[in-house]
Amino acid sequence: MLCIYGAYGYTGELVAETAVEAGLDPVLAGRNGARLADVAAANDCEYRAFPVEETGANLDGVDTLLNCAGPFVDTYEPVVDACLEHGVDYLDITGEIAVFEGIAARDGVAADADATLLPGVGFDVVPTDCTARHLADRLPDATHLELAFAGLSSVSRGTALSALESLGQGGAVRRDGRLLHRPVAHATRRVPFADRERTVTAIPWGDLATAPWTTGVPNVTTYAAIPQVARLGMRGSRFLPSAGLRLAKPLLQTLVERTVEGPSERRRERGRAEVWGEARDERTGESVQTRLTTPEPYALTADAAVAAAERVLGGDADPGFQTPGGAFGAAFVTDLPGVSGFDDL
Incomplete structure (x- = not known):
């Protein structure tokens, strides 16, 4: 059962x-x-x-x-x-x-x-984890893996509260098998999604933990397509004192509880998400890419x-x-x- x-x-x-x-x-x-x-x-x-x-x-x-x-x-x-x-x-x-x-x-x-x-x-992390597996199957000796997604335009209350839990923790990457901290939004790149090319921003997505288990690849970076104003805000948050972030968190949690509901049924039915990934072998220069289109994340x-x-x-x-x-x-x-x-x- x-x-x-x-x-x-x-x-x-x-x-x-x-x-x-x-x-x-x-x-x-x-x-x-x-x-x-x-x-x-x-x-x-x-x-x-x-x-x-x-x-x-x-x-x-x-x-x-x-x-x-x-x-x-x-x-x-x-x-x-x-x-x-x-x-x-x-x-x-x-x-x-x-x-x-x-x-x-x-x-x-x-x-x-x-x-x-x-x-x-x-959605965390089935499309990206399966993309990682697909890329590793194509390039078994890959040393580096990059994954990106676009399309998470509206979030539920639970998702928003989970995001608040990580407020002030910054970004992260996986390097040589170790999870390392990086400044939030520390890197960007252009990605050819199926619908169009977009700028994506490095974020600490769950694949930093799961992809090494799935693929054995020791170097992983994860990205999301987010609005430029949000990217600038993330970078600006680096300069806020940690005490201020701790004080703000309860207020933000209350605001989320009162106002966030999640995407409507209409948006769930019509929404789409895009996933892209690249695996490469730094020793040989060989690389492979793939992409995926999914229904709305929820x-x-x-x-x-x-x-x-x-x-x-x-x-x-x-x-x-x-x-x-x-x-x-x-x-x-x-x-x-x-x-x-x-x-x-």
Whole structure:
């Protein structure tokens, strides 16, 4: 049985609806019983209301748990610990580097428990991770990997709150296998997406943690296409005192809670996202590129998360820490509805 935790959040509700449409009969879970009851009634599902600290006492009959409750840095540890204790497979839709790193550190424990740990089964990081896998399959001796995406024009409350958690932490890259800090928005480049060429800005995306696992490539940089004014604002934030950022964070969190709702159904249906990647071998100068077009990121997240959960329930993922591209191969993303690619360059 599949348990979807955080099923009344913006993305969690989409995932729950998609799971039911796929023929699954998930049990829905979360902290807020009243909100959970409404979603459960709308989807004709069982529900269990409990905080993450009580996950272990609420896993009766559960084979796989899909965590949709962010910020994941606040929720993953007690949920993962409970899943490992009870031999339950764990999935989530995080994009937070610290969460990937923390879960990867439990690889050996998960293997011993015969449990799969598979974070990042949404837009963070399925399209980019599968792109990384595709590029590594084409150039197995690659030393460097660059990944970029465009199209995340509107975010949910959970995504915005997760972004606030990293406020003031700056940027990052992976170099020689090590995660290194860099100034926020430290680099830009031009990328030939399928729709048009764009300027992309370096950001600390989850692939900095997952791509080395998926591909073995030790040098990774991740980028996003963001408006110029946002890029300038990110660079300007380097000069703000850390104390000021800490003081501002609670105010910004309150603002997000009151105002951010996520993209409308119309935008989810019509929106698209673009993904591009390049792998190169610095020793030979050889390089390969590819690109991918996907549905709107939240629509893709719902489809990808449910597809991953079905695969894990069916025994298609090995025990231990896994990444989407590592567990299911590059074709996992191209098999999802509405995805076009890989378009190799």
